Amino acid sequence: MSARYLAMWSGPRNISTAMMRSWGNRSDTTVIDEPFYAYYLASTGIEHPGAAEIIASQPTDWQEVVDNITTEIPGGKTLYYQKHITTHMLPEISRDWLQRLSHCFLIRSPERVVASYSKTRPDTNADDLGYRIQHELFDDMRRLTGTTPTVIDTERFLQNPED
Numbered sequence: 001m002s003a004r005y006l007a008m009w010s011g012p013r014n015i016s017t018a019m020m021r022s023w024g025n026r027s028d029t030t031v032i033d034e035p036f037y038a039y040y041l042a043s044t045g046i047e048h049p050g051a052a053e054i055i056a057s058q059p060t061d062w063q064e065v066v067d068n069i070t071t072e073i074p075g076g077k078t079l080y081y082q083k084h085i086t087t088h089m090l091p092e093i094s095r096d097w098l099q100r101l102s103h104c105f106l107i108r109s110p111e112r113v114v115a116s117y118s119k120t121r122p123d124t125n126a127d128d129l130g131y132r133i134q135h136e137l138f139d140d141m142r143r144l145t146g147t148t149p150t151v152i153d154t155e156r157f158l159q160n161p162e163d
Helices: 016-024 037-044 051-057 060-068 097-100 110-120 131-145 154-160
Strands: 004-010 029-033 079-085 102-107 152-154
Touching: 004 060, 004 131, 016 079, 016 131, 037 051, 037 060, 060 097, 097 131, 102 131, 152 154
Parallel strands: 004 079, 004 102, 029 079, 102 152
Antiparallel strands: none
């Protein structure tokens, strides 16, 4: 069986961690959690909890991250599930590599995202939530791959996960 790469794109508070853990239970799947996070933190200087540890434990060069997530799947597995947060995709990151993966987007009602996110970051602004960049990425992926990525509304998914 050939290797498959699935990039799941989300903003914060969209059940992306629960979804990743679910995929991680499959015996054929390797998962990676927010591979561009260290690059994002190192490049922006934004203060996030645990930033120093994240920067020390992950690549801070976006090209190295791309190489890591588009080449051989760790552990000899056949499926590489990648949880990506859209805000980590800074403008300087080339998007040419996106055509090598399959893509899916998680969306959630902005009102629910703001209510949840602002509990931990009261100074939240629209860019923190990633909707603009998520829309740009969606359009880029359609252009690069010639297909429309799957979009999952997390509220509907939670109500009926088997659909």
